[in-house]
Structures are given as C-alpha cells and as structure tokens.
Amino acid sequence: ERGEYRHYMQKEIFEQPRAVADTLESRIGPHGVLPNIFGVGGDELLAKVRGVHIIACGTSYHAGLVAKYWIEEYARLPVAVEVASEYRYREAVVPADTLFVAISQSGETADTLAAMRESRRRGYLGTLAICNVPESSVVREADLKLMTRAGPEIGVASTKAFTTQLAALALLTLRLAHERGLDETRYLALCEQLQSLPRMIEQALQLEPEIQALAEHFIPRHHALFLGRGVQFPVALEGSLKLKEISYIHAEAYPAGELKHGPLALVDEDMPVVAVAPNGPLLDKLKSNLQEVRARGGELIVFADKAAPMDGNPSRGSVLRVDAGGEFIAPAVFTVPLQLLSYHVAVLRGTDVDQPRNLAKSVTVE
Ligand code: M6R
Numbered sequence: 441e442r443g444e445y446r447h448y449m450q451k452e453i454f455e456q457p458r459a460v461a462d463t464l465e466s467r468i469g470p471h472g473v474l475p476n477i478f479g480v481g482g483d484e485l486l487a488k489v490r491g492v493h494i495i496a497c498g499t500s501y502h503a504g505l506v507a508k509y510w511i512e513e514y515a516r517l518p519v520a521v522e523v524a525s526e527y528r529y530r531e532a533v534v535p536a537d538t539l540f541v542a543i544s545q546s547g548e549t550a551d552t553l554a555a556m557r558e559s560r561r562r563g564y565l566g567t568l569a570i571c572n573v574p575e576s577s578v579v580r581e582a583d584l585k586l587m588t589r590a591g592p593e594i595g596v597a598s599t600k601a602f603t604t605q606l607a608a609l610a611l612l613t614l615r616l617a618h619e620r621g622l623d624e625t626r627y628l629a630l631c632e633q634l635q636s637l638p639r640m641i642e643q644a645l646q647l648e649p650e651i652q653a654l655a656e657h658f659i660p661r662h663h664a665l666f667l668g669r670g671v672q673f674p675v676a677l678e679g680s681l682k683l684k685e686i687s688y689i690h691a692e693a694y695p696a697g698e699l700k701h702g703p704l705a706l707v708d709e710d711m712p713v714v715a716v717a718p719n720g721p722l723l724d725k726l727k728s729n730l731q732e733v734r735a736r737g738g739e740l741i742v743f744a745d746k747a748a749p750m751d752g753n754p755s756r757g758s759v760l761r762v763d764a765g766g767e768f769i770a771p772a773v774f775t776v777p778l779q780l781l782s783y784h785v786a787v788l789r790g791t792d793v794d795q796p797r798n799l800a801k802s803v804t805v806e
Pocket residue numbers: 497498499500543544545546547548549552596597598599681685801802803
C-alpha cells in the first residue's frame with residue numbers, strides 16, 4: 441500500500457533508512473563484519489579471492505561501479521565491472537582466483553542470468569549473487585549469496601534496491617579488505633561509518649522541500665548533464681538514469697574531468713548541470729570543472745558535502761548542502777537527493793512515475 445505517499449517511488453525512497461538498516465542487521469557489529477554472512481563456505485572462498493568481476497544491468501550495474509572504487513581502494517583487489525548484455529557475448533579474460541558477482545534486484549533479469557550461466561564455463565573461483573528476491577533464479581544458481589532486504593520494490597525506477605545493494609557491496613568490500621590486511625583501526629572506522637548509513641540517509645531525506653523547489657527549473661528542459669568525480673561518477677550516472685527514465689528528459693553523466701573533452705560544447709543557458717561535490721581530494725578539481733560550466737552561462741545545481749568549502753550560491757543555480765557522513769558511505773547518501781530530484785521533476789511534468797512508458801520492472805527477455 442502507498443499509504444500517505446503519492447507514488448510507490450516516493451514511498452520506496454523514504455523506506456531507504458529502514459531497508460538499509462535491515463540489510464546491515466545481524467551482519468555487522470562493533471567488531472566488524474560478522475562471520476558466514478555470504479552462505480556456507482563463503483568466508484573460506486572469499487579468503488582466496490585475487491580479483492573480482494561484477495556483472496549487472498541498469499541501476500544494479502551502477503552499484504557495481506561504486507563497488508569497483510571501494511574494493512580497489514580498501515581491499516586492493518582488481519575489479520572489472522561490465523553490463524551483462526556485453527559480457528555474455530565476448531571472451532572476457534578471467535585471471536586465476538577471480539570471483540564472479542552478479543547484482544540484480546529481481547534475480548530474473550535475462551541478461552544477468554545468462555551471464556552467470558556463461559560464467560560457469562569461464563573458470564571462476566565461485567559466484568556470488570547480490571539480490572533482493574531469495575527464491576529467484578540468480579540466487580538459486582549462485583554458490584554464495586548476500587540478500588538485500590529492501591522488501592518488494594514496485595516502482596519501475598529502482599531506488600531502495602540500489603542503496604541496499606550498496607550496503608551489501610560495502611559489506612563485501614569490508615570482508616575482502618579485512619582479509620587482505622587493511623589496517624584494523626581503519627577497518628573498524630569504516631564499519632562504524634557503514635552502520636551510520638541509515639541515519640545519514642534519513643537526514644538527506646529532510647532535503648525534500650528544497651529539492652522540490654529546485655525541480656521547477658527542470659520543467660521546460662530537454663537536456664541535463666550530471667557530473668561527479670571518483671566514486672561519485674557512478675552516482676551521477678544513476679542520477680541521470682533516474683531522470684531519463686521517469687521524466688523523459690535526456691540526461692547524460694560524465695566524470696567532470698571529461699567535460700572539456702567534448703560535452704562542454706553543449707553547455708549554454710538552457711543546459712542545467714547537476715554536480716555531486718563531496719568533500720575530498722577531488723573537490724578542488726571539481727570546482728574548477730564547475731567554473732568552466734559557469735563561464736558558459738550554464739545553470740548549476742550542486743549537491744555539496746556540508747564539510748566541503750564551497751562559495752555561496754553561484755550566479756545562476758543553487759548549492760544544496762548534504763551531510764555525507766564520511767567518504768566511504770558518501771555515494772549512498774548522495775544518491776538520495778538525486779532520486780528526490782528526478783521524482784519531483786517527473787511529478788511536475790505529469791508523467792506516469794511508477795510505470796514509465798516502454799519499460800518493465802523486470803526485464804526477463806533479452
Ligand atoms: O532486477 P535487476 O536489478 O536485474 O534489474 C536491472 C535493471 O533492469 C534495472 O535496474 C533498471 O535499470 C531500473 N529500471 C532502473 O531504475
């Protein structure tokens with residue numbers, strides 16, 4: 441039931457603190473990730489992993505891209521991420537002791553399932569499913585599993601499935617990082633940060649009225665550009681997919697450093713540019729990228745970390761402050777305002793938010 445909410449999508453956006461808390465429940469504690477959360481023999485298998493291949497589609501693919509940044513940074517293992525429809529038809533090279541990870545909300549996406557079946561032939565150490573439906577095909581056929589506990593997701597646009605996938609992938613990252621000798625103090629600090637994620641998402645949801653006001657700017661637009669850097673680039677990709685999917689505004693995402701290699705040519709006063717600006721070593725670089733947009737009259741909408749030193753409002757556009765709660769969980773927290781933005785743009789444009797045209801919730805055909 442939708443209850444007080446206007447659409448399932450809005451309800452599901454607001455369910456995220458609960459869904460993420462449920463996904464972390466009894467899997468992580470004050471001393472770290474708990475044993476045996478990936479199923480029988482999981483910890484033994486994960487101890488042998490020397491590399492990771494992640495396969496998924498759409499939003500689940502974006503979760504995989506975030507995990508690449510995490511696993512490479514904290515566990516120092518090489519990670520390749522690919523959309524399932526490409527992976528299944530090419531001869532991927534599989535180095536020894538590589539783990540195959542399939543990410544899927546439904547567990548019935550035809551391409552993801554086919555890719556997983558194909559992986560059997562390619563000599564992986566084992567397969568892990570990160571999935572929201574326990575009785576699904578992807579889960580049944582995987583060696584190891586870590587269920588997201590988002591509950592049923594009705595809106596075609598994936599929201600709570602994505603943030604719970606990030607929570608599950610964060611657990612995988614921490615398990616691998618610990619195994620690979622990450623400094624104990626740092627490990628425990630990251631565990632603590634992850635446990636604060638439901639609270640930080642709750643805070644980000646409070647931005648709804650401001651975001652709703654911002655959404656008005658998008659009503660007459662035909663295009664939008666999303667920018668991020670580092671681990672926030674996949675968040676920008678996810679933000680642009682959400683906007684396309686439910687508001688039918690053409691949106692593209694770029695790692696901000698690529699701007700001057702082409703897309704800057706598109707920027708004029710009719711092009712809103714949405715940027716995710718967390719605090720961190722790349723902030724100054726991002727700021728100079730945003731300066732390039734400003735100089736061309738583009739309207740800037742910046743979601744900036746509370747801790748990030750940013751000047752006040754740009755001449756055209758706005759800066760919204762988000763408390764990211766730390767570098768590790770920041771991509772999950774910054775996702776929330778972007779979901780709210782797409783949602784309110786779509787509502788204002790009067791589209792069918794929960795059932796966007798031409799799309800199905802679960803893509804069970806190729
Ligand atoms: O069920 P899955 O996670 O395998 O679905 C993958 C994509 O079809 C899905 O994420 C799709 O991109 C969503 N509609 C995005 O909001």
